[in-house]
Amino acid sequence: MATPTYTPLANITLSSAQSSVNFSSISQAYRDLIVVMNVSLTSGQWPYYRFNNDSSTIYNYVAAYTDGTSRGSNYSANDPAIFIDLNGQITATLETITINISDYSATDKHKSCLHRKNKSDGYVNMTGGRWASTAAITSVNLITTTSWAAGSTFALYGVVA
């Protein structure tokens, strides 16, 4: 029997705009989580994500980015969320975002994540982040200050060890 790899846990397709999308009650049976987003926004903004709806200032992240003509890096500490890209807005153009979350169910370590944002008419970004909590991740919250556009898709996969 083939060994399961990416196990699909949930998927959401928006038939109308939504300000946030949440994966909740996440099974604790896997080692890592992967979120795959194919999204656009109703108007340009800087979305962010949290774990377990935690809005306390315990998110830290470092990013490298380019818009094709310039490049840079930035670091944020003690933030209330991890911003997907502080330099390039997500707009009405479709783009792919992936978030890898390691050891999400562990209770003896902070949670690290790596996300990639790919916008061929905007910014390409890679970000490594840390949620300074030893709590197991039971929900992933993908939040905008405008709305994820209708047609946006969100998929959550579990990866076994």
Place this chain on the structure above:
Amino acid sequence: MANETMTLISTVTVGAGGAADITFSSIPATYTDLFLEISVRSTAGDTLGIRFNSDSGTNYAWKQLYANGATVYNAVSGSGTNTAFLCSFTGRNDQTSNTFSNTTFYIPNYLASTAKTASIDSISENNATTNAWQGVAGGSWSGTSAITTITLFTGYTSTTFIQYSTVSLYGILKGSGGATVS
């Protein structure tokens, strides 16, 4: 029982004669996303080209951030569009022996009737102080047809993939228990 996904669709390994291109055709329409694992080396040059559905029109756009350990660069598809994705690397046959590049190429919603986006990570590390590249890129193809063919080629004229270059195509299937939120 857990639903298994990330299913291997096909693997191509280049034989002794080399190959001008590597093509996956008649890609089944039974998955949600596609994922390529690419390990290639070319006779010359270090640029990997990728096209969908044999489309060689100026329908590809990409932006790339890459570095060689000493310098960071950024690149953008010419005039905003190009005739292929040219934003990842091959190993080169004039570099350290037995070194092949490593590229992952993720295509969500490949069956959608909208433009297709891609997330690309690529490394060509060959134990050298130069020409050892790593980069990330984001791309889009403006075609609104389902992707049925993917073609990989070396980005330089009259060059080929050498023996043992290997590309695997996987299909990733989203769960059936998802929700459509309205």
